Amino acid sequence: MMRHAKAIGSRLERIHAEKPYEAAGLRLRLDGGVGPGPNLALATDLGFSYDGHHWLFRKAGFFLRREDRLAVIGPNGCGKTTLLRLILGQLQPTEGSLYVAPAQVAYLAQELETLDPRHTVLQEAAGSDAPDQPQVRSLLGCLLFSGEAVAKPVSVLSRGEKIRLALAKTLLSSPDLLVLDEPTNGLDLPSREAVEEALEGFPGTIVLVSHDRYLLRRLATRVMNLEGGTLTVFPGSYVEYLDSRRRAAPPGRPGRGGPADADRRLLLETRLAQLSAALDAPPEGQAERLQQEFLAVSRELRSIREASQA
Ligand SMILES: Nc1ncnc2c1ncn2[C@@H]1O[C@H](COP(=O)(O)OP(=O)(O)OP(=O)(O)O)[C@@H](O)[C@H]1O
Ligand SMILES: [Mg+2]
Secondary structure, eight states: OHHHHHHHHHHHHHHHHHOOEEETTEEEOOOOOOOSOSEEEEEEEEEEOSSSSSOSEEEEEEEEETTOEEEEEOSTTSSHHHHHHHHTTSSOOSEEEEEEOSOOEEEEOSSOOOOOTTSBHHHHHHTTTOOOHHHHHHHHHHTTOOGGGGGSBGGGOOHHHHHHHHHHHHHHTOOSEEEEESTTTTOOHHHHHHHHHHHHTOOSEEEEEOOOHHHHHHHOSEEEEEETTEEEEESSOHHHHHHHHHHHSOTTOOOTTSHHHHHHHHHHHHHHHHHHHHHHSOOTTOHHHHHHHHHHHHHHHHHHHHHHHO
């Protein structure tokens, strides 16, 4: 098992080292301080309540791997921002545990971080470290600040421009983990596309809260749904997530052996393969849950196969 864990660790390290930031011809090396190991975060039986009576969620279990772009979705007020703040260590779990590996983390909050109104766009993006000007300008260009726009003072920027600048600043800090809360909220189409483009080129791990279906489609590799106090993680893209929801409750679902079963079977087979790979080297504390899911999926798959042969 140690051998497996080591192999996965070094494979991820390689991926981590080889994938430079690429957006609109821009390359930015990742140089965060994370050691090897597949998991960035692991939650078991996690529960949170602000007042000790009303629980936003309980018994939540999830893990975050380095290659993940995890989308957190759910209705207003269900606790998405709260969950991000738990991951960031700004809040402590009320019950259960949440481990987050030491990593360089950047947070783009729902309420915009304070940008210094006395700075120009370029000064604010470059920061005191003043990284390569061409690199900064290139990212700013990707985020629609071209030519003289970089000389504008922050104080005159529109909200959309401030969001794009805050994102540039965040990306230029080369984090390992990027935590974003509704980054495209209130942006017009060109700005949204620019933000999508910049995020797509980011090589690190992303945890993203969003209602923006385009962004979710383009970015998410896993989907976490927080609803009615329960947190569930779907191990696939947003499109696959929507498909699986549709299949779970289709109107006038065809009988056993119909096309819906064929799709369901494919999904289950895929999940079974993922689970058996995960069980090779299960994240700490996850083995039992994975085994249980493995059994449940095998059982459902067997019943579908039997029905189709009947
Ligand atoms: N500091 C706080 N103290 C007490 N209650 C809080 C605090 N922060 C948030 N809440 C409450 O907790 C609940 C979840 O808030 P949170 O901001 O996490 O939801 P959200 O899913 O991000 O919502 P939205 O989609 O509107 O951004 C809400 O009912 C909110 O009023
Ligand atoms: Mg929120």
